[in-house]
Amino acid sequence: MTRTHCPYCALQCGMEIGPGLEISPSTDVPADGPGALCQKGWTAGELLTNGARLTTPLLNGKPASWEAALDHVAARLSAIRAEHGPDAVAVFGGGGLTNEKAYQLGKFARVALGTSQIDYNGRFCMSSAAAATIRAFGMDRGLPFPITDLDDADVVLLAGANVAETMPPFVRRLSGARLIVVDPRRTPTARLAWLHLQPTPGTDLALALGLLHLAVADDLVDADYVEARTTGFDAVRTSLASWWPERVERVTGVPVHRMRQAVRALAAAGNAYILTGRGAEQHAKGTDTVTAFVNLALALGLPGRYGSGYGCLTGQGNGQGGREHGQKADQLPGYRRIDDPAAREHVAGVWGVRPEDLPGAGRSAYELLDALGTPEGPRALLLFGSNPVVSAPASARIGGRIAGLDLLVVADVVRSETAALADVVLPVTQWAEEDGTMTNLEGRVLLRRRAVAPPAGVRSDLEVLAGLAARLGHRFGTEPAAVFDELRRAGAGGVADYTGITYERIAAGTALHWPCPSAGHPGTPRPFLDRFAHPDGRARFVPVEHRPAAEEPDEDYPVRLTTGRVLAHYQSGAQTRRIASLVRAAPEPFVELHPDLAAQLGIAAGDLVRVSSRRGESRVVARISDAIRRDTVFMPFHWEGANRLTNPALDPVSGMPEFKVCAVRLERDS
Amino acid sequence: MRLVVVGNGMAGARLVSEARARDPQMRVTVFGAEACRPYNRVLLSDVLAGGSRPEQVRLLDPSWYAEHDVEAVLGTEVARIDRETRHVLTADGRREPYDLLVLATGSEAVVPPVPGAGRAVPFRTLADCERIVAAAGRSRGAAVVGGGLLGVEAARGLAGRGLPVTLLHLAGHLMDRQLDAEAGDVLGETLAGLGVTTRTGVSATAVEPGGVRLACGELVEADLVVLACGVRPVTGLAAAAGLEVRRGVVVDDELRTDDPSIFAIGECAEHDGTVYGLVAPAWEQAAVAAEVITGGKARYRGSRLVTRLKAKSVELAAMGETQLDEEHAEVVRFSHRARGTYRKLVIRDGRLVGAILLGESDAVGTLTQLFDRGGPVPGDRAGLLFPGLSAAPVAGSPVLMPDAAEVCRCNSVTKGQIRACWEAGARDVAGVAAATRATTGCGTCRDAVEGIVGWLCDQEGVPV
Incomplete structure (x- = not known):
């Protein structure tokens, strides 16, 4: 039996994987006592034997050797950089990546590629x-x-x-x-x-x-x-x-x-x-x-x-850790700001580069995706642990931007909707096939352990990054434990300080919440009991004003759309839509509407409905329910379609798009 | 560009901040007759009732003007507008030039021309409110003259301070502009339970040291008399400047008067024949005027009126044309006077054109929004008046639950699967959980699973 954690949400429920890949709940997280899992967790073992699994790199859609694929990528990246400068290459990560991968991705972008153009899907989340x-x-x-x-x-x-x-x-x-x-x-x-x-x-x-x-x-x-x-x-x-x-x-x-x-x-x-x-x-x-x-x-x-x-x-599996170690456009490891000279100096020292060689802040996620392939934007994209063709707002527009790239490289477990557009697809290890740490929603650092050997032909994301780095003239480690040690040094003294957190201490059963600034430190489960993290120790009230949604309903698009999740699926569904029992539980996308609205529009349960917004349209089955307001419809976003409708209006501070409300029109599809 | 605003009440202050938010450059000067910072008049009833303190109703911090580079000239009356040279002149001799001028002079309380009216306190400003509160502390009984919105709020607030209150109203029922007769009566009954005696159809002829004298000769005893007899737009400045004034200063859809460089908003303005006396329209006008002043293209098309009483333990919302009867509209009505409940929908051409909700109701939010947006009224009128009525019933007993019903959502386990599992030998929750994973997620279905297993055991005579 191997003790590890669920591959899905930020709760990171403890689980044990048996020799036959059978899953059972374990007791450590989310709490002491009997374990608990939902059907996503119970069926997670099927991810490991799934027929859709990629095991060979694909170069322009054809199977290729790792050497050929990585050589091709490195050569193209070098050529694009040489012609258009380092910011012509972009990197996009994910909140499901381990801390080690998130850290390494940020370092790869800043050191091996020298690009400021890195962000991740956590921008859409947290x-x-x-x-x-x-x-x-x-x-x-x-x-x-x-x-x-x-x-x-x-x-x-x-x-x-x-x-x-x-x-x-x-x-x-x-x-x-x-x-x-x-x-x-x-x-x-x-x-x-x-x-x-x-x-x-x-x-x-x-x-x-x-x-x-x-x-x-x-x-x-x-x-x-x-x-x-x-x-x-x-x-x-x-x-x-x-x-x-x-x-x-x-x-x-x-x-x-x-x-x-x-x-x-x-x-x-x-x-x-x-x-x-x-x-x-x-x-x-x-x-x-x-x-x-x-x-x-x-x-x-x-x-x-x-x-x-x-x-x-927090939503994604490593949504917390994923935002701490430098895959965010404006950050360096340790939850440091990339525009802070002291932070740059410290991290540059750990990375063996000059502070002035580190790029500055790049574009936020949607801005980055929307710039791809445009005259001012990046011409190449390396994508890890994300599926923006399904998950980005105004996804049809983003699909078009991605199609305009000179080079798209996707590292994934399966051929996701975005991987289907890639010039190069790199099959990578997942979850129970590798070691690493995840930081759950309570800031507790957990150990994800390797339970089974990966299928022949796949490599870990760390190996992929190391392979590319080597071809670009840099040495990157591939062992998760060693990368974690480097992460601890790079983050030392930062806000999210992992210095005292080690694989050994976690394995021994210690619940370690960051900040944990030294070897014997017990971690900080409740960081604000004595003081808040501002220099004066006080929390700050900030006055804020309400204003209407970026797009309010009108005569052409009279109904509000909100989007969200269903129990059986996770994120863009790239994993869960390939698990038979989860597909049985939630087989298809739908639009939920109130009986009064349905009656007004002449829509009956089960009808095919065309839902359209100013950004696109989607055909889905109607579900009638009085659980929703009369003026609002709901669509789950685990399938390609809901985000064709959503509005990419961005929060001026966080860069978050307005996924939760836009104006749509519904018509029965005849 | 020099913008001058006359009036620093809710409309004027709103316009200033809206204009400044749109244009950080223009020079802005605002004149206020009251010496204090602008405050929210809507909350004065709270202050009178003792809920909010006066400092809690201020709309802007003292530092706001400096931070936003706005000059505020407070405690100063503007005496005259010189349209020739585009200046305003204050009572103390200041001449302020303008390119654009906004009049937001508001309205003043109507004091009825009866002997002794000076003994009474009108209920209009924060200063009035403070006077009333101070007097209430020394009084043994109060009378409120005028049973409109403000009068009802004042009466309720004074009763809440422990004073016996008599509410005197000229019309046949309270809030006759917003309510039909039955609603007015129900309101009166609700107020009676809170210590307010309502007298309708009475007219005050004098305010005497001992109380209010009625036309019939009766004296309503009170040592505090509050006047809530309505308001009158303050239009003297505009009229003296030769602007077109009817009941209010006449404005077009851009809130411009007949002088294109002068705007009027709020309670002093008359748009399309209507003078509005509520905050929401004033703020909508302020937003439109600010947009126009800063070069935008907004138009004001009138406001939908929703009246929401602010009085503790009296829930009342009224909107639109509430007095239409069955001849002219579809009327849906529910009345339960013993509980102080009265609900009425007025529907015309499939749209909600009016509503009254008296007594606590979850329908208020939905109806207000339906009225505001003018959307089609759903066929199920009862569901609108009684939200929750149509919510799906919860299957109480396992007997009634169909086999296809999902018992454990976390693991998609139906009652039928639990039955099959029981038939295969599972006799307790642990057994069902081991076989189906039911109860292993959020855990909230545990009682339901236990109930189904127990019911199956009972039916088959198996000891649990």
Whole structure:
């Protein structure tokens, strides 16, 4: 039996893999006690024997040797660089990559390619919450407390998080709490709620302002906490005068008495948490929306108090670690800013280069993808652990940009929709075939262990990077443990300091949450108990204003579309759509609409519906359900199609696209 | 470009910040007659009731003007507009040039011309509010003259402070502009339960030291009398400058007066024959005017009016044409006076044109948005009035659950699969879990699985 973790979401449930690849839950994470898995985890073993697995590099669609493929890539990269400069080569990573791979990818881009053009799909996932919490707390660690702390919560507010489908075992931690769920749909999570607030998509920010207004007006603010541990409350309080509850009701559709019920429950609770998910974050104002919820948490005195807090529910398997080690456009390992001279000097020292040779900040994910193949943009792209043809907003446009590249190289396990467009496809190892570390949603570093030998013919991402680096004149390691040691040195002294975290300590069963700055350090499960990470130790209130969605419905596109997940699938579905039992559970994309809207449009359950937006159209089957608002339809994004419709309007701070709301038209397909 | 704004209330202050957000360069000067920073008039009822403190209703921080390079001249009356030379002149002699001028002079409380009216306090400004609160502390009983929105809020707020309150209203029912007669009566009954005595169809003829004298000769005893007899647009400045004034300063769809360099917004403006007395239209006008002033192309087409009472323990929303009867519209009505509940939908041509919701209701958000957007009303009217009514029932008993029903979502396990598993020998949850993985995900189906297993055991006489 090999102890490892689930290959999917950020909960990273512990599991054991038997010699026959049978899976069973283990006890360490997400909590002590009996293990738990959803059907994605139970069936993860099928990923290892899947018939769709790639085992040979493909060069222009034809099988090729590794030498030929890597030689070709290196030669093309060198030629493109020579002709157009280093920024003509771009790198795109993913939040599912191990810490070691994320680190190595960032180093490869900056050192071997010398390009500033690197970003990753976590920009589509966590970036708004990350930006907001850095602004408020001085540090972004998804949950700044162990997940088991939630067992003692009296009230938990989930803003735009459907954990019963996205990370089911997480729900076990909420069984003792009154749940308040903010979601335009009555999701499986909302069905568990004591109170469900069902706002118009795109109005969560107004709702948070309304809740905070009520907290102030009803004298529920923890004035001692605000005085002792925060700055900036007065400006926020003034900004609330414009957001009285009746105005918020008109904007959000959430009744005033329900808002009051929610805020009173939070204030009266001994232990209370406010947690945000993508529903609140994936907006062109996602950073401000999270800030508004953080402001509410601060006013109620929750963050940095034992047994209470604010947290962001990270989505991807290594969404937390993936944003710490330098695959983000503006960052270096250790969650350091690439424009910080001290950070550049430190990292350059570890990498054996001059600080001035490190490139600066590059484009954010969507901007990078949208620049591909254009006169000002990169002409070559190396893609690891991502499938943007399915997962990027305005995906048809992005597909067109990718098609315009001189060179697309995709490293993947299967021939994803994006790999299908590639000049060169490199088959790589996955999950249980390799060692590495993952940092889960609570900032705890976990060991992913190799349980089986990879199929003949595949290489690890680290080997791919080393092979390319060698051809470009650089020596890169291929052993995960050695790369992790280098990561620890590069990140030492940074915000996400892993110095004291080792494979041995994790294997010995120690729960290690970063920062862990030295060998004997116990890790930091609750980093904000004594002080926040700003120099003055205080959390910052930041005033924010609600504004409408980037695209509001009109006569041509009269209905709001929101997108999200279903339980049986993960991300772009590249893995889960190849597992038979998951496909049986959720076989096809669909559009969910309210019976009243369906009647108005003459659409019946099971009809094929053409859903169109200003950016494209998609044909999907109708599902009729009164769990959704009458003015909104829902589509899951695990299949190519939903994102042809979504709006790439970006958050000015985080670069997050507005996945969660755009305007569409529905017609029955005759 | 020099922009001058006369009036620093909700409309004027909003315009200033909207204009500044769009154009960081233009010179902006705002004159306010009140010496204090702008505040949210909507929240004055909260202050009167003791919920919010006066400093909690300020719309801008003191540092805002300096940070945004706006000159605020507060506590200063603008006395005259010189349209020839494009200047405004203040009462204290200042001459301020403008390229564009915005009038946001608002409105003033109507004080009825009855003897002793000076003994009463109008309810209009923050200063009025503070006077009322101070007087309430010394009073044994209060009378509110005027049973419109503000009068009801004031009466409720004073009752909440423990004062016996009599609410006097000229018309036959409360809030007669927003409510039909039955809703007005239900509101009166709700207020009665909160310590407010309502007298409708009465007219005050004098305010005396002991209270309010009615036309019938009766004296309504009160040592605090609050006036909420409506407001009148402040248009003197505009009229004296020769601008077209009817009830308000007449403006077009760009909020321009008949002088193209002068705009008017908020409660002093009359657009398409309507003078609006609520905040939402004033802010919509401010946004349009700011856009036009900074070179944009916006047009104002009128506002939909939603009145939402701010009074503790009285939930009331009214919108649109609430008084239409069955002859002219489709009316859906539910009344339960014993519970203070009254709900009414007015539908014409398949659209919601009016609604009243009295008493706490989850329908309020949906109806307000439906009214605002003018979208088609769904066929199921009852579902609109009673949200949650149509929600799918939860299968309570395992007996009633069809075999195809999904019991464990995390692992897609149906009741039929659990039955098959039981028939194959599993007799407890652990056995079912081992065979089907039901309960191993989020764990919330554990009780359901236990119930199904227990029911199967009962049916077959197997001891559990």
